[in-house]
Amino acid sequence: MKIDGARVDYIANLAQLAVTEEERRELIGQMNSILDYVEQLNRLDTSGIEPTTQVVHTTEQNYSWRADQPRSGFSQEQSLGNGPATGSGHFKVPKVISEK
Amino acid sequence: MDLNSLTARKIRGLIERGEASAVEICRAFQDRIREQDPEVQAFLHYDNDFALEQAERIDRMKHAGEPLPELAGLPMAIKDNLLIRGLRCTCGSRILENFVAPYNATVIDRLASAGAVFLGKANLDEYAMGSSTENSAFQPTRNPHSRDHVPGGSSGGSAAAVGAHMAVAALGTDTGGSIRQPASFCGVVGMKPTYSRVSRYGLVAFGSSLDQIGPLAHGVEDIAGILKVISGKDPLDATSLAVDVPDYAGGLGQPIEGLRIGIPREYRQSGVSETVRTRIEAGLKLFQDLGCDLIEVDLPHTDYAIATYYVIAMAEASSNLARYDGVRYGLRIPGQGDLSDMYRESRDAGFGAEVKRRIMLGTFVLSSGYYDAYYLKAQQVRTLIKRDFEAAFQKVDLLVSPTSPTPPFRLGEKTNDPLSMYLSDIFTITANLVGIPGISLPCGRTPEGMPVGIQLLGKHFGEPVVLKAAHAFEQAGGFAP
Structure with a gap:
C-alpha cells in the first residue's frame, strides 16, 4: 500500500488542504486504488524515451514570438475587485508569522 | 418560430430579411429556458437584460443598414469556466461562487464581434473535473432525453442546453473528452479543435497541456461557422499559433470518396456495449457507402492512455489550483490562526471531493521521491501514444471510434467509484x-x-477534413438538423 494515513497528512500539508478523519479514510482507499491502476505504466520499458511535456505543433513559421513592448494591464481597482479583504490598495491577509 | 430547427445561418437570414428581430429570437429562447431549465438544470446563472442588450445591438445594425456579422443573433450558452466581463464565473465551485469576471475571454470577444448573444453560463463538473456534471457544487444537470440519465461531462450544461433547444449553440472545454462525450450523450455535435488552434485566454485553467475550447451545436455547419470565429493566433495566449484559419464552412459538401478511414483494432476490445457497437458498425457502413476506404490500424499503447492521462491531468490540476488560496479572489474562511490556517480552511470549504482527490493525487505524483516513477513515466508514455497516432496517420486520413463505450448512464451510477468514471x-x-x-x-x-455518438479524429490542424467527413456523414445518415 503506497498511501497510508501519515502519507495522506503529508500530501495534504503540501497541498494546503485540511483533511477530516472521514476524508482521510476515504482518500486512503481511493488513492491506493487509482495508483494501483496507474502502476500498469511500469510494464512499459521507457528507457531512452523523451518525455512529452507539451503538444504545441510548431513549425518555423508559427513560433510564438512577439515584440517585447510594454502594454497596460489591469487597474489597481480591477485587480482588487474580487479580493475578499482589501484596504489601502492592498489585499489583506492574516498574520504571516505565527506565534506558535 | 420553430426554435428546434434554428441554425446560425437561418437566424441570420431571419434577421436580415426582417422576418424576426434578434430581440424576438433572444426572448423566445429565454422563455424556453424559463420553461425547461427548472428540470434540465443546464444553466448555473443567466442575465436576461445582458443578453437582450446584445440582441438589441444586432437589431440596431439591421435598422442602420449595416452588414450583419456572420453569427448575428445566435443564442449561445457559455460554459461557466469561461470569463464574460461583468458576469460571475463559478467553475461549478463554491470557491468561486461570487467571482465576477474582470475581463472577457478572447473567444468571448471574438464571438461578440461576430454577433453572438450570450444567454447564460452553463453548468459543469467542478473545475471541469468529471464525466457526468454531477460534480457541480450547485446542481446536477439532467439529460434532455431522459431526466434519470446524466448529460455527460464536464461540459454537461452546454450540451444539455443545446440538446434541449434552450440555446442554438454553446461553448465547452475539453481536457479529456469534456466536449465530445456530453455532445454524444445529449445527441448534439461537439468539437475539440487542435491544441493551440483556439486561444485559451480567459479560460480557467485545469490541465494546461490538455485544455482546449470548442463549440457544441446541432449540425456540423454551425460547428464550422463558430470554429472559424474563435480560431487563430492571440497575443494573450502564447500557446495559440499563427496558423491560417480556413473557411471551414466553405469546405463542407464536397464528396469524401476515397478518404482513408482508420479503425483502431484496440478500440474493439475496450468494453464497448452491444448497443453502441451496433450503431458504430452501421456508421462505418455509411462511410463505406460514401466511398471511403476502411482500414484497420494499430494503436498499441491504447491500454495505457487512461493511466497516462490521469497522472498528467492531476499533476497539472494540482499546480493550477494552487492559486485558490483565499487571498486575491474567491472564498476566504478567515480561521482562527495564521495565514496557513486561512489557506487550508478556505480550500477545505471551497473545493468538492473530486477536486480535492485530484489535487491530492497530483501533489503526490509531483512530490519528491515519486516524480520520476509517476509523472516523468507518464510523460514518456505520452510520447509512445503520440508515436502510435503519427504512425496511424501515415496510413489514414481519419480515425473513427465510438465517442463513449456506453450510452448515457444513470445519475448516481458512478459517483462512488471514481475509477469507473x-x-x-x-x-x-x-x-x-x-x-x-x-x-x-x-x-x-x-x-x-438514448443518443449514441460517433467520434472522428484528424491530424494536427486537420479540422477541414474532420468537418468535411462529419458533414457528409450527418447528411447521408439523416442526422442533420
Whole structure:
C-alpha cells in the first residue's frame, strides 16, 4: 500500500488542504486504488524515451514570438475587485508569522 | 418560430430579411429556458437584460443598414469556466461562487464581434473535473432525453442546453473528452479543435497541456461557422499559433470518396456495449457507402492512455489550483490562526471531493521521491501514444471510434467509484494527449431512445477534413438538423 494515513497528512500539508478523519479514510482507499491502476505504466520499458511535456505543433513559421513592448494591464481597482479583504490598495491577509 | 430547427445561418437570414428581430429570437429562447431549465438544470446563472442588450445591438445594425456579422443573433450558452466581463464565473465551485469576471475571454470577444448573444453560463463538473456534471457544487444537470440519465461531462450544461433547444449553440472545454462525450450523450455535435488552434485566454485553467475550447451545436455547419470565429493566433495566449484559419464552412459538401478511414483494432476490445457497437458498425457502413476506404490500424499503447492521462491531468490540476488560496479572489474562511490556517480552511470549504482527490493525487505524483516513477513515466508514455497516432496517420486520413463505450448512464451510477468514471473516457482522452482535433456527432439511438455518438479524429490542424467527413456523414445518415 503506497498511501497510508501519515502519507495522506503529508500530501495534504503540501497541498494546503485540511483533511477530516472521514476524508482521510476515504482518500486512503481511493488513492491506493487509482495508483494501483496507474502502476500498469511500469510494464512499459521507457528507457531512452523523451518525455512529452507539451503538444504545441510548431513549425518555423508559427513560433510564438512577439515584440517585447510594454502594454497596460489591469487597474489597481480591477485587480482588487474580487479580493475578499482589501484596504489601502492592498489585499489583506492574516498574520504571516505565527506565534506558535 | 420553430426554435428546434434554428441554425446560425437561418437566424441570420431571419434577421436580415426582417422576418424576426434578434430581440424576438433572444426572448423566445429565454422563455424556453424559463420553461425547461427548472428540470434540465443546464444553466448555473443567466442575465436576461445582458443578453437582450446584445440582441438589441444586432437589431440596431439591421435598422442602420449595416452588414450583419456572420453569427448575428445566435443564442449561445457559455460554459461557466469561461470569463464574460461583468458576469460571475463559478467553475461549478463554491470557491468561486461570487467571482465576477474582470475581463472577457478572447473567444468571448471574438464571438461578440461576430454577433453572438450570450444567454447564460452553463453548468459543469467542478473545475471541469468529471464525466457526468454531477460534480457541480450547485446542481446536477439532467439529460434532455431522459431526466434519470446524466448529460455527460464536464461540459454537461452546454450540451444539455443545446440538446434541449434552450440555446442554438454553446461553448465547452475539453481536457479529456469534456466536449465530445456530453455532445454524444445529449445527441448534439461537439468539437475539440487542435491544441493551440483556439486561444485559451480567459479560460480557467485545469490541465494546461490538455485544455482546449470548442463549440457544441446541432449540425456540423454551425460547428464550422463558430470554429472559424474563435480560431487563430492571440497575443494573450502564447500557446495559440499563427496558423491560417480556413473557411471551414466553405469546405463542407464536397464528396469524401476515397478518404482513408482508420479503425483502431484496440478500440474493439475496450468494453464497448452491444448497443453502441451496433450503431458504430452501421456508421462505418455509411462511410463505406460514401466511398471511403476502411482500414484497420494499430494503436498499441491504447491500454495505457487512461493511466497516462490521469497522472498528467492531476499533476497539472494540482499546480493550477494552487492559486485558490483565499487571498486575491474567491472564498476566504478567515480561521482562527495564521495565514496557513486561512489557506487550508478556505480550500477545505471551497473545493468538492473530486477536486480535492485530484489535487491530492497530483501533489503526490509531483512530490519528491515519486516524480520520476509517476509523472516523468507518464510523460514518456505520452510520447509512445503520440508515436502510435503519427504512425496511424501515415496510413489514414481519419480515425473513427465510438465517442463513449456506453450510452448515457444513470445519475448516481458512478459517483462512488471514481475509477469507473475515469474508464469511460477511453476513446476521447488520447486526442488531448496527442493534441489532435476530434468531433463527436449523432449516430442513431439505442432501443431506449438514448443518443449514441460517433467520434472522428484528424491530424494536427486537420479540422477541414474532420468537418468535411462529419458533414457528409450527418447528411447521408439523416442526422442533420
